[in-house]
Amino acid sequence: MNETGRYAHRRGIHCESACQCAVLAAGGYDVDEEIVFGLDGGFGFSFFPANGNAPDIVVGKQAIMPLRAARLMGVEVATHTPKSGDGLAKLLASAPAVMTRVDLGLLPYWGLEGRTSFGGYFVNVVRPLGADAFEVSDPAFDAPVTVSAGELQAARSSRNSPPLNPDWKVYVFGAPRRTPQLDRVGPVAVRTLCREILKPGSRNLGIPGMKLLATTAASWPQSKHGEVEDVDLTGRVVRTDALARQLLHLGRQIESFGTGGGLFRPMIGRYLTRVADSTGETRYADAASQFLDSGRLWSNLGSALLTAGTATARDDLKTLVDAVADTARSAMDVEKRALTALTTL
Incomplete structure (x- = not known):
């Protein structure tokens, strides 16, 4: 075919x-990408510490291929x-x-x-x-x-x-059999999103996962040490400090690995704006604005980490570690307020 x-x-x-x-x-x-993204319900936060000096993993989602959007469209x-x-x-x-x-x-x-x-x-x-x-x-x-x-x-x-x-x-x-009505299914997806991020049932996910990142990052100068191989932003294989690799890896996870920048936060903001437009409920628009604010926090961090690359002195890297913890806490506060307000809808 x-x-x-x-x-x-x-x-x-x-x-x-x-x-x-x-x-x-x-x-x-x-169908627009932000609609599939929002209806799929995979958005959130995941943090997976790695063994030894391997880079810890941060993902701006909590589920991979949940296929909720496909089910809503009647797609097999x-x-x-x-x-x-x-x-x-x-x-x-x-x-x-x-x-x-x-x-x-x-x-x-x-x-x-x-x-x-x-x-x-x-x-x-x-x-x-x-x-x-x-x-x-x-x-x-x-x-x-x-x-x-x-x-x-x-x-x-x-x-x-x-x-x-x-x-x-x-x-x-397969082929879609129906068109989801966003004013009806959009709020349902938002309620699921709120529940799974605020109370995910795992300390690695959602709001607890952000808190875990903030506390774990403080230990990176001790746990991520020694010389390792990595690839810099130009594609060259380089020898670098394990802490530098961790921070560069996090920068890529925030800005480069298919997130559209800002760890998916601007994208979920656009979805919430679409739900606000379809329902006439301004509180979705308020939450969208807060997620755009969170996206800027994450993007500022990601850009700083990518700019530092693999060539930054270790003392300067420790300053960036502090920025990781501070950003995680600040974004957590913003997102928790946004999600808590949406739970009343």
């Missing part, structure tokens, strides 16, 4: 939502785990594209050389190119890219990013 040309590559902000939008568009249904989504290029090609014989979970650090065109890992990334695999390569549609780039079958296999099978390993998962979407 991919040979019909129905799939069209498009840039996006959030890899998971943008890939879904592109596949849905191939099925004849155009089949999950597969093909462990070979041939298996992937067979799925593409009857689908315009296959949404594929990968380790971003092992996608060759990102230039990270596997030294930074994030196994919660998504691309759409569009078609095989002979027996040894695939055309890949990555919403972070202007055009599709060619990835060898071996490289794609490595990115799909990576075990470098626990607990966010890709686990070979791919998704095949």
Whole structure:
């Protein structure tokens, strides 16, 4: 089916939502990315400390591929785990594209050389190119890219990013059968979002996760030590301090890894604005403004961490560690106020 040309590559902000939008568009249904993002209900905060001096993981979401938006649109989504290029090609014989979970650090065109890992990334695999390569549609780039079958296999099978390993998962979407009414389903998604961020049931998630980041970051100068290999912002492999790697990795997680900047906060702000417009309820707009404020806090931190790169002296890195803790606390306060106000709706 991919040979019909129905799939069209498009840039996006959030890899998971943008890939879904592109596949849905191939099925004849155009939907804005922030709507899919908001209805899916994966937004939030996750913090996963790593062992030793490996970088701790921060994600601006709490669920990967919850598929709530797809269910609201009546889209049947089949999950597969093909462990070979041939298996992937067979799925593409009857689908315009296959949404594929990968380790971003092992996608060759990102230039990270596997030294930074994030196994919660998504691309759409569009078609095989002979027996040894695939055309890949990555919403972070202007055009599709060619990835060898071996490289794609490595990115799909990576075990470098626990607990966010890709686990070979791919998704095949059916055609949408209905259009969600945002004034009806939008508030339901917001209530779910509030519940799962304010009281997530895990200290690694939501508001408790932000608090854990703030307290854990203070220990990074002790736990993240020694010389390690990393990739700088130009794609060069460098030797650097483990603390510098942690801070650069966090900067990428905030600004670069398919978040659209600000750890998804501006994106959820746009979704809340759309809900406010559809319902006429101004309190959604108030919360949207607060999440935009939080997004600016996260973006300011992310930009500072990326600017510092891998070449900053260790004493200066400790100042950035303080900024991480301060930002986490400040953003936590802003977001908690916004979410608490929304629980009354």
